[in-house]
Amino acid sequence: MHRLLIFVLVELLLLLGFLGFGVGEGKVEALSLLEEREILLKFKSSVFDPTGILDSWVSVNDSSDDSSSYHCSWYGVACDSQFRVSSLEIVGGSKGEETSSGNFDLGKAVCFNVSEFPFYGLGIRRNCDAKIGKLGGNLSPVIAKLSKLRVLSLAFNQFRGGIPREIWGLDSLEVLDLEGNWFSGKLPVSIKGLSRLRVLNLGLNRISGQIPNAFSGLVRLELLNLAANELEGLIPAFVGRFPRLWGLYLSSNQLKGEIPDDFGGSDCQNLKYLDLSSNALNGKIPVCLGNCRELRVLLLFSNMLQGVIPRELGHLRKLHVLDVSRNSLIGGIPAELGNCRDLSVLVLSNLDDPFMVYEAPNGAISHSENNLFQGLVPMEITTLPKLRLLSAPKAGFEGEILLNRDSCCKSIVYVDVSLNNGDGPQYTVGACHSLPSRILNSHQLNKGYIAYHSFFIRKVCSRTSSFVSESKFLVRIRDNSKLRRPENARLLSELNSSSDETVSSTSVQSNAEDLQAGADPTPGSGYGNGNSNKFNSIEIASIASASVIVLVLLALVVLFIYTRKCAPRDSSRIQVYERREIRVFTDIGVPLTFQNIVKATDCFSAGNCIGCGGFGATYKAEVSPGVIVAVKRLSVGRFHCIQQFDAEVKTLGRIRHPNLVTLIGYHASETEMFLIYNYLPGGNLEKFIQERSTKSIKWRALHKIALNVAHAIAYLHDECNPRVIHRDVKPSNILLDDNYTAYLSDFGLSRLLENSETHATTGVAGTFGYLAPEYAMTCRVSEKADVYSYGVVLLELISDKKALDPSFSSHGNGFNIVSWAHMLLRQGRAKEVFTEEIWESGPHDDLVEVLHLAVKCTVDTLSIRPTMKQVVHLLKQVRPVSKPNVS
Template sequence: MGHHQTPIKPLFLLCFIFIHHYDVVSTTNSDKSALLEFKRSVSDPYGLLTTWNESNPDLCSWVGVTCGSGHRVVGLNITGGGNFGSFTCNKYDQFQLYGFGIRKSCEIYNGKLMGKLSYAISKLDEIRVLSLPFNDLEGEIGSVICGLKKLEVVDLEGNMISGNLKFNFGDLKRLRVINLGFNRISGEIPDSLSNLKSLKILNLAGNRLNGSIPRFVNGELRGLYLSFNRISGRIPSEIGYDCGELERLELAGNLLLGGIPSSLSNCSKLRSVLLYSNMLQGEIPGELGRLKMLEVLDVSRNSLRGQIPKQLGNCTEMSVLVLSNLFDPIPDVGSRYVVEYNYFHSELPLEITVLPKLKLLWAPRTTLEGGFPSNWGGCKSLEMVNLARNFFTGEIPNGLTLCKKLRFLDLSSNKLTGELSDELPVPCMILFDVSKNHLSGPIPSFRYTTCEPFDASSVYTRYFSFQTAKDGEKGSLANTTRFLRFNVSYNDLSGPLQENLMATTSSVRQLTESGPTNGGDFVNYSDSSTTAPKSKNGNFNSIEIASIVSASAIFSVLLALIVLYFCTRRRPKSVANESTQKEVTLFIDIGLRLNFDSVIQATGHFNASNCIGSGGFGATYKAEISPGFLVAIKRLAVGRFQGVQQFEAEIRTLGRHRQRNLVTLIGYHASETEMFLIYNYLPGGNLERFIQERSTRAVDWRVLHKIALDVARALAYLHDQCVPRVLHRDVKPSNILLDDDLNAYLSDFGLARLLGTSETHATTGVAGTFGYVAPEYAMTCRVSDKADVYSYGVVLLELLSDKKALDPSFSSYGNGFNIVAWALMLLQEGRAKEFFTAGLWDAGPHDDLVEVLHLAVVCTVDSLSTRPTMKQVVRRLKQLQPRSC
């Protein structure tokens, strides 16, 4: 019987080999079909997939394809490139201080794939690495990867992937890297990610994610990148419970609240912590000093307070410390507005200035105080220091002269005294700014040296751009070898710029010098050649410069005295004062001649019977300056301004602003005894009276919408189109006027201080009316355009309801309850209908009314970054335009 069975074994083996070979060929053909199906689903205008064709049967030789045993596809790697799409590999530098540890360089193809992320990829059941970053692939990811149980790496960064992450990650237990940064993914971060025990990198930055950070704990996680989303809530302290391998924590550019959890100090391997551009509060935890390996800490553009912990001096690997930042480091990845609100009221600990590896220390305008740090002994690596706009006192120490690599030093706008050492600036300096202090003595000399440029690969050098002094163009410090700015103005320094600086003007773009008069402005030297007289070596020497400056000053003083003498002789002082007292300045031609006496008579000498309103800046009177020609005269309280010249300077600026929803400023009078403004007269009264009296008329949603849109347009104009921009600071119904057709006009728009286009302003007191003032303005006396947005939101709530901002009916809810809290409560309880004034809910479209109510509530949230700009408010109201009959 055995004799008959012997030939069966070879036959069995032959069959097994055939079947196995058939299976291998079959599965290989299956992978090949899946890849060809993927190719057909995308557009390949750059020919990246030209090797993918039937005539090339070896799919393992196809571009981007990696095979394992049995010629099965285990990897698909195609990185797009070129100047295509919204976020590409070669535009990676736009997102400075992002992606530490993810990708240091981009190995790219010259082109990219476009189209839909095909379901065909899910048929590659042996694939372990799916890497298609920086292409233009669309679609949702869940259906593509859910069945790929052997998947270890998914890298689709910089595509246009949409949808959400509401699928179960539990079946993908081998995943080590999830890199979906800079796509269009929305929704919340799923808790199922906690099932991925092998996950080392989670990058969801630059999407549209909302909700909160999950409280998942994963001891293997090395990098957590959630920056540039819309994530709210607190940073969960659970992150610090099992984080022994965590090296990178990036949560910047979100809506995070609360404090920085001290439990992060348990993450002993942390190297970078990026928390900038959120709404974090409280103090920087001193426990962070336990992070011995920490290299980068950025907590700027939050609302942090308290002391800067000296324990940070224990972070001996620290190279970048950013406590505040006046420039917005967030690229345009969505609608957001975040400003700098970190105020530490603290000294700068000496333990920080002696950190041995510190390269960048950035903390402008954070109310730092006390003596300027004197010990910089460990600064051999230091390259950039910005401590401008603080309250440092004392002298600039000679210890800074030991910082031979220092390129950028900005100590402007402090209270520093003493003389400047000739050792400062150090030879490789490209920016030296000590302006607006109380320094004295001679202008320091400068030993110009051609130095190596900044390391362009150092991401922090590209993080901070600054305004060049004259033309406002933004500059970068990377790859710079030339001296860009030397500013010692507005001090008590004396003497000319030294000779060797003048001799190297081809290498000096901008210089500043000042004399004992605290004056001076930036002086441009664009070329080393000049037509002015020169010394033998082709430049003015110091004696010649001093002689020219002295002679010019003496001549100017003598000329001024001569002019003053003849002017006072020709016009008696009493006559001159009388003329000034009677002058009325007009900004537009009204076809009438106005003088002081005619205006006063038209108001009945400011008779109470002609008073049509009264506010914080003064009373307003109706005046008929000729038969049928009415104007409004706002009489200002003399003494509110520092002087007539300051008043005239501001009013002349305002006189140029023209917009259809602003009350027209016709002219003004200013003297030591009387100040008033002349406006066009609007017979419809103000919005406060309109709201009080509307119970007597039918409610028309179109009228209310138009009033809201008119006021929004006026504020958007003031914020975005005026140069310098104008912040109102007292938006309320009584400052909104109406004509006979119920068109709305914003008044009193220029009586608050004017601001430059790039900064908010710290005021000494809060302007505005209680109930309409934004909470951050009331608490910090710091105003931005978002304070006006808050006030506008309150006005919009009053316009929609039958309540006042501080309505007496709110007293039953307790102290501090106002119309903002009432609106939010009704929305949260699903009772929005109860908010609207009688008849409005029945007359108006319900969806639009609720949308406008939502808009008003968003305008009044505490979070400045969540509040829209007035330009965005205008856009939204236009979308909700009522249909005409």
Template sequence: MAVSYHLLLLPAVLLLLVLPLASSSSAAGDHAALLALKGAVTGDPASVLSAWSSSDPDHCHWRGVTCHPASSAVAAIDLPAASLSGALPALLPPRLLRLDLSGNNFSGPIPAAFLASPTLRALNLTSNRLSGPIPFPPSSNSSSSSPPCPALAHLRLAGNFLVGEIPSAVAQCRSLRVIDVSRNVLEGAVPRALGRLAALRVLDVSRNSLTDRIPPELGNCRDLAVLVLTNLTSSPGDQPEFNAFLGGLPPEVVTNPALEILWAPRANFDGRLPRYRNGSCRLRAVNLGQNYIGGPVPKWLGECGDLAFLDLSSNSLEGSMPAELRIGCMRYLNVSQNLLSGPLLSPVEGKCSSPLIDDDDVIQYYEGLVGIALISNPFGSVLGDIGNAALHDFSNNGFSGVLPSLNLHLVGNYSYGLLLNGNMFNSTLSGGFFRFCKAASGVAVNLSGNQLSGSLDMLSSCTSLQSFEAGYNKFNGSISPGIGDLHLLRVLVLRANNLSGEIPVRFGDLAALEVLDLSKNSVAGILPSHLADASRLKVVMLDHNRLSGSIPPSFSELAQLSVFDVSFNNLSGDIPYLRHSADCGFFVGNPLLSRCLGPNASAPPSVSTDHQKWTQRLGGHMTKSKYLVVIIAASATALVSFVVAVLIFFVCERRKRAKIENFKKKMVVTFADAPAEINYDSIIQATSNFSIQNLIGTGGFGATYKAELAPGYLVAVKRLAMGRFQGLQQFDAEIATLGRIRHKNLVTLIGYHIGESDTFLIYNYLPGGNLESFIHEMGSRQVSWAEVYTIAMDVAQALAFLHGSCTPRIIHRDIKPSNILLDEDLNAYLSDFGLARLMEVTQTHATTDVAGTFGYVAPEYATTCRVSDKSDVYSFGVVLLELMSGKRSLDPSFSQFGDGFMIVSWGRMLMQEERTSEFFSPGLWDTSPKDRLTEMLKIAISCTSESLAVRLSMRQVAARLKQLRNEH
């Protein structure tokens, strides 16, 4: 019995002996893994890892290391922003739960062990210099095999140089809650397999080079709260946004009941937003600005009680604004630059719900995205505290009727900006319009460019008003002196109305006033000297009125005054000294004013006083004859002054307007060095003011002129046929992107100019003409295989670059022979790339005629009105068929085959009937390698397939053409 008892105790004793050995082995593994990490570090300027030593066995006390309770097993390594550099080791502590190496300078690939750990829950490698693909193992089809990353919940790899595609195998990590792979160089599509991640809360794929359609399977992620597909808000050093998706947003994704943040500005989306949705709505922030989305604004957005940020600007939305929207509860609403119309009804009233966000990841994205977006508030410099501002932007649509009566229900102390400019409102300014002034600590309003009328007396009721712009309307009557009570007012723009009366003396009480623009009205009376008591004035524009009397010398005391325009009035007397440069154009049109001697030439007050004393002293000793001589001389001087003033008007008017409007209308922005100076005047002179004698081509975007800026230095100037712009800032951003694009087969954009009368782009000049002329002349000259191949290869490489390697990637949308230019050696260069996008985003209303030229447009556009990179492929195929045959896409010879028959149908017919030799231009078949010609024809036919799936990509086209060159 005793022996049995001891035998029973033996396993327990052995277990007690083995456990310390196992623990010791585990500790040794942790110790080795930590030292492996230190050994991989090649730079540690702050000596963060100095205490990590093989001589110290207690690694649980090392900096950045956390161990499991009652154990020496490493649970976490936290070394963010430690300035560490080097490679990442392949070895991890066996029971590691969290690894945070964000904000360092680690480089090289991510070890596969990091994403195959059975225990790791959080991996944060954000903002390093890591490269290579994301190292997930291939997906396993075996149901019995365990996933390689069963515990991984947080995967943060943003801000590196990772390449390749987002692996579908990431869906094997079934516990994933956060995937952030933004700010990398990833390509391809968003994997459909991500729809299997039931626990996914955050997906951020912005700032990559992704394309294709957004998979509707993402709608299966029923906990998905944050979806960031593109992101235009950035910090210095951030990678630009290059994602450009195809098609529209799947309704399953948009109406996901868990979704709180949907962020996809300038993502290339088209289609429409879902008209209906079922179930609850938790949306807080939606940014779909700068896309191609059409249709109405969905009414169901009014059911989203938490919606505080909505940006649908710069799309093609139409119809009326839903009254169901809780505008008064929104901190940011932007529907500008659309096709919306009808009355802007007062929104529904109701209490705003503002439940707290209980998810740290959602809070982080909401505060980051929304906070940075508010910084771009157009009233930022006026309202001051942007962090607590609200903005509602309805500008540049077709809204009409009475001005809306908006009542805000936001909580806390905030400033408010309201933009209604560029519409067709035709009411008066009633007291109800300013209801929002009661709740806001500061208010900025823009009503410019409407058809508003009546008086401005109600302005004084908004005591929190800081900026009021209402130019180009029909307001009339005198300016209310009550405006002098608006002590917060910094900007007042009332130009181009029908205002009369005098300038209120009380304007001098506006201590905060910086900009005063009353130009182009019928304001009369004197210029009150008390106005100069508004000591912060920087811009005063009173031109084109009926002011009389002298210019008070008190304006010389305004230290910040940089623009003081009183031209075209009835002013008289001396021009006072101004502390900043005064353009003589600011004073023309006042015949009784003294002569303007140019910037800074007017004498300071002390000199004027001395001059007055001198003339008084001299006058006491004058004889009558001398006095007569002085009178005659003075009269002659006055006459000369008048003539000079008239001359100054013609010489200075253009320059004066440039300074006043701050548009720098004569400035030419250049992207490359040139052997001659390039400016507005040199372009006008070199094109003979865009004379028809200099015209070398016309197209859908405008006319092109040849200009010789210096002996032997020729450029091509494309004068754009553009309508009203959305804004200079967006034009500059778009064209600056095009200016950085360089490829050996793209026409180089040298510079540009934008103005009210002229907008043009400057390209390098190519003397070989265009491919359209080349094809037209093929019937009268022998064309070689080498010439055809070189042109085809050059264009294919240019398009492959635009679609796949260019940043951002560009869909041309108008590939045709006239947009392919040639040099003397018949090298080909693609032109007009990026202009379709540029024209759409920089005009008030998106155009619909930029999807190509008839005969070259892909068939899917006729049914879906959608363009993609495959649309360019189709157009390229048509051009290639023309190049080989010498016939045009819609050649008259095709009429014998019936209506709708074109070169694509002809080429396909000859291929099927094995009459390939009949397709090629005279002499080309007989003098060229027939197998290569036949293969090139097959490539062209593949490019023009009606099936998008069958149609090649331009990268594949370029690769197949390259094979033709290598074949012997």
């Protein structure tokens, strides 16, 4: 109420100013206040807000309480002393951890999939701490009309499209934080404002192109985060010349060339965090980085850097984390690193790719660690007082690697110097049982040690889970006879690194004894060894038979009750007495009713049918002039329980992704079910493949389609909660627009998996030719079934064959596109898989890599198939560089 009185008083004063001074300043300010309220309401009307984050934003006519129309009190809005909007801060969030009271802890709401970027943003935000929910849609340029805006923070929402050019002209803006959205397009080549900008955070988006020279004018920058985008080209020298810069994050892009020497100039005196990891950088590590004396974190892993580690890095006395793994470095490790007294994490080599780990059939890990050092790890490093994690497996070291127990082992939690030529102790000490899932949700993950500790210990514990469930410590030793237990440690197993964690027979025995000692007595354990207290074979058979009969009768009773409750009535027409409700998830500006859907499809006539699938047919429906939707009419008999279907579709209705068609709404009754999607006029991928011989389709367009679909499936598998298995990935369920952007459809027919579930047992659904063999034979479906289907689609995309092409009939029954591709690749005839035009338009090495990926997706062994997240990563590595030439 006080705010309302202040607001009314201000407006009266401004109005008096207007009356007293005519067209003076009072009139301008009064109009501005009214205009800013309208600007915010226009912004609200332009966004998708399914959880009602902006419900407090109401106009005077909409509010029963006039105080709610005071825009400076609206959620996320802050004003200056003149009541002008100075800050718009709406940080989106996902569902946090559930507390014992049933509420959700917003402080633990994860902003993004930590497992995909385990070391992203060390030193900056890792968690959402705002209201649960996300805004979506395109970012309206109307925001730029708030001329006094100093902070614009819309991080971790679902905004898409390009960043409006008007934003780059805001003169007062100091913070532009659009991290964790779906923004695409390129950065501006010219900037007319932002002279006061301190923070530019655009990480975790899909921005492409190069870092523009226009950014060189942002001389007040303190934080620049462009990580986890799709940027390419060189790192401009000017980014190392910002005198106030304390954080620079350019990781997980496609940047190439050398690291500019300017990073070590006189302007790097404030630089604390430098992350250039996971790019394609080459050349040497600049010697002048040693001049950045405030540096805390230096991440250079997963590049193609060469040469030696400069001894000048020893000048970085405040350095906490140094990771140079997965490069092509050589030479000795400089003893000068021992001067980094605060160093807690040192990663010289790493066999576990932070972005992709494949499990080979024999349990070995496929890796690309190429660092090959000489000599040994200097004692000056191994005796650092704060060293907690040292990773240097298969790094080429020779001789004994010593660890000073008095100064080092009191703080050490992880050491891996296995697969070297030394014979000193090589061990890991880690409390596997003390790493619950909550550590991944902790805000402490923005600290280098915690993030690295979580990553490495989880890798070790996951590979030895059968031996650590009851243990406090995991100890790895190259030679079991040289085992020295850390003080107060409980020995679990002794692993021989030469055979990659082979457990000795004595450790297995002792572990089994521990479990036996803590177990309940087995039935009959109190009886003697005589036969008097045992059942004879006839009695056992009688009891078993009776038990089976009882179980069968119980099963029949349960089945009868279930079918009476959930089975649909046998009816071929829509019943007039049924509820004809349509549940709507997305407002398309036109009311959706059962009647206008049936009318728009002409009672689901064949003339409006635009596709058929295993779950039903899809119809085009113009529900209003110019408003067209796609309606998927489901075969009711495929769904055994309406209640379960209803609950699952409600969950799926909240799913939003740029490469998924939008599930607008649905209807479900005992005799009629249909889903309503947005309509895409470009047709489906099946039609595209059939007609591409009449067009000039280059490799870049096909790669874009493959990557779009992979993004969509990876989102369903890794970012949805519960996880979603599509079950029917095929070309006819992949839609295209005019720019060859692909959209996965029919995900509303998917199977949901809780986090604790590894698979689901369900009736086989899908299309022959795309079904994973284990799913077709056992009815057990997991994410790897979608991976198999995707691999088939990828083979169709690059070849001129269908999944069950007639040309395969000469090879015998069961021969399909998977068998054909595996055969050609095995025989060294990879070129024959591709169409002639694709082979000529794409780099041959990249095409063969994609073929290897498709083959790996379609192997029978589930453990060899990659995850869709790994598929996305691999496809990004072979992204075409040239401009598309498609028509």
